[in-house]
Amino acid sequence: MSDKIYDVLVIGGGPGGYVAAIRAAQLGLATACVDQWKNAKGKTVYGGTCLNVGCIPSKALLESSYNVVRAQEHFAAHGINTGTVKVDLSVMQKRKEKIVDTLVTGISGLFKKNKVDALSGTASLKSIGDICEVTIAGGETVRAKNVIIATGSVSRNVAAAAVDGKNIVDNIGALNFSSVPKKLGIIGAGVIGLELGSVWRRLGSEVHILEALPNFLEAADKDIATEAAKIFKKQGLQIETGAMVTNAKSTAKGVAVEWDKDGKKEKATFDKLILAIGRVPYTEGLNAEGVGLEIENGRLKVDEHCRTSHRNVFAIGDVVRGPMLAHKAEDEGSLVAELIAGQKPEIEYDNIPWVIYTHPEIAWVGKTEQQLTAAGVNYRKGAFPFIANGRARGLGETEGMVKMLADAESDRILGVHILGAGASDLIAEGALAMEMVCASEDVARTCHAHPTLAEAFREAALAVDGRAIHI
Numbered sequence: 201m202s203d204k205i206y207d208v209l210v211i212g213g214g215p216g217g218y219v220a221a222i223r224a225a226q227l228g229l230a231t232a233c234v235d236q237w238k239n240a241k242g243k244t245v246y247g248g249t250c251l252n253v254g255c256i257p258s259k260a261l262l263e264s265s266y267n268v269v270r271a272q273e274h275f276a277a278h279g280i281n282t283g284t285v286k287v288d289l290s291v292m293q294k295r296k297e298k299i300v301d302t303l304v305t306g307i308s309g310l311f312k313k314n315k316v317d318a319l320s321g322t323a324s325l326k327s328i329g330d331i332c333e334v335t336i337a338g339g340e341t342v343r344a345k346n347v348i349i350a351t352g353s354v355s356r357n358v359a360a361a362a363v364d365g366k367n368i369v370d371n372i373g374a375l376n377f378s379s380v381p382k383k384l385g386i387i388g389a390g391v392i393g394l395e396l397g398s399v400w401r402r403l404g405s406e407v408h409i410l411e412a413l414p415n416f417l418e419a420a421d422k423d424i425a426t427e428a429a430k431i432f433k434k435q436g437l438q439i440e441t442g443a444m445v446t447n448a449k450s451t452a453k454g455v456a457v458e459w460d461k462d463g464k465k466e467k468a469t470f471d472k473l474i475l476a477i478g479r480v481p482y483t484e485g486l487n488a489e490g491v492g493l494e495i496e497n498g499r500l501k502v503d504e505h506c507r508t509s510h511r512n513v514f515a516i517g518d519v520v521r522g523p524m525l526a527h528k529a530e531d532e533g534s535l536v537a538e539l540i541a542g543q544k545p546e547i548e549y550d551n552i553p554w555v556i557y558t559h560p561e562i563a564w565v566g567k568t569e570q571q572l573t574a575a576g577v578n579y580r581k582g583a584f585p586f587i588a589n590g591r592a593r594g595l596g597e598t599e600g601m602v603k604m605l606a607d608a609e610s611d612r613i614l615g616v617h618i619l620g621a622g623a624s625d626l627i628a629e630g631a632l633a634m635e636m637v638c639a640s641e642d643v644a645r646t647c648h649a650h651p652t653l654a655e656a657f658r659e660a661a662l663a664v665d666g667r668a669i670h671i
Contacts, residue, residue, distance in 0.1 A: 209344035214248020216517035216529030217350030223537035353518035361448035385470035393476035563627035566615030582663025597621035611639035
C-alpha cells in the first residue's frame with residue numbers, strides 16, 4: 201500500500217470519469233483515475249464506451265456512410281457527376297479507428313497536462329470512511345479522501361437473443377462488420393438501433409428494425425416522431441413497432457428470428473442481427489453493496505448532488521439515475537469535483553438535451569407536448585419547417601422542423617424539439633435559452649444571422665406568438 205492519499209480517486213475513465221478527474225485536478229486536488237478498458241493492443245486507454253466503441257466511432261461511420269448517399273443521390277443536383285460510387289469498407293473502418301486513437305491519446309495527454317495519475321485495472325471498494333480504500337487488480341490498494349464512481353453501463357442482453365459476437369452482436373460488434381450484411385435485423389428502434397440501422401442501410405443493407413413498444417420513439421415529441429418515421433421509411437428503414445422478439449438463433453443460413461405482433465407469430469432470417477435494446481449500469485466487481493452503498497433499481501442511489509449514502513463517495517453518469525447520456529455524465533463529473541473543492545454548483549436536469557444522429561438529426565430539450573398536456577400545463581406552441589428556410593434550401597436539406605413550446609402565461613420556454621439537418625448543434629440554443637429562463641419572445645427578438653439554419657429556431661419562437669414571417 202502506498203503512503204500517498206489522494207484527495208480524489210475516480211473509478212472509470214469514460215466521459216464522466218475523465219472530466220471529473222481533470223476538473224478536480226484543475227481545482228488543485230490530488231487526483232487519480234483508474235480504468236480497466238484496454239485497446240486491441242492490450243494497452244489501457246481512457247474514454248470509456250463513448251469514445252472507444254460508442255458515440256465517437258458511430259458518428260464517424262454515420263458521416264462516412266452519409267457521404268455515400270450524398271455522392272449517389274445528391275451531387276447530381278449540384279452539377280457534380282461522380283459516376284459509379286465504390287465503397288471501401290476497410291478504409292472507412294480505418295478512418296473510424298484513427299479518430300478514436302487520436303482522441304484516446306488526447307485524453308492521456310490531458311491527464312499528464314493536469315497531473316492526473318492514470319491507474320490501470322479493475323477497481324473494488326475495500327472500505328469507506330474518512331479515508332476510502334480501493335483495491336486495484338493485482339493487489340495494489342489506493343487510498344483517497346473522496347471516491348467518484350463513474351463505471352458507466354453495458355449493453356442490455358436478453359435470453360431470447362443471446363449475443364455470440366459473430367452473427368448476433370451488440371453495438372460493439374455492429375461497428376466492426378468487415379462486410380456489408382445483405383439483410384440486417386435490429387432489435388430496438390431507439391438511438392442505437394436507428395443510428396446503426398442508418399449506417400448499414402446507406403451502405404447497402406436491407407434493414408428491418410423490430411421495436412417492442414407500440415409507438416415509434418415514444419420519448420420524443422409526437423409531431424417529431426411521426427414526421428421522422430415517414431422520412432426513415434422513405435430512406436428504406438423498415439421499422440416494425442409492437443414486435444416482441446421471442447427467439448433468435450444462428451443457423452447455417454444466418455440468424456433465424458421469431459417475434460409476436462398483434463397476437464400473430466412472425467419470422468425472418470437475417471445475415472446479421474444487432475441487439476440494441478438499451479443499456480444497464482455496470483457495477484461488476486465494484487463491491488458497492490459490500491461496503492454499504494445503496495442500490496436502487498439497479499443503479500447506485502444518489503442525492504441531487506450525486507452523493508451516495510456515504511458522504512465521501514459519489515457516483516455519476518450511467519450508473520446513477522437519469523438519462524444515459526455522455527454529456528450528462530460530463531456535467532455531473534464537473535459538479536462533483538467542484539462540490540469536493542467547496543463550490544456550490546447545480547445541474548438543471550430538465551435542460552439536458554437529447555440527440556439522435558440519424559439524417560435528418562433529431563434533438564430535443566425540455567418537455568414534449570404530450571408531457572405538458574398530461575401535466576395539465578397551459579402552453580402555446582410554434583413550429584417552423586426547414587423547407588421555408590433559405591439556408592436549408594441551399595443545402596438541399598429541407599426535411600423537418602423546429603418546434604417550440606412555451607408557458608401560456610409567462611411565455612417561459614418549456615421545450616424545444618428539432619428534426620432536421622444540424623439539429624445536434626441547433627439544440628444548444630434551446631438548452632441555453634431554457635437554462636437562462638428565456639421567454640419565447642427573448643429568442644424572437646434576438647437577431648439571427650441570415651441565411652442560417654438557426655433562423656428556423658427564431659421563426660419557431662415567433663410562431664409561438666402567431667407572428668412567424670416566412671410561413
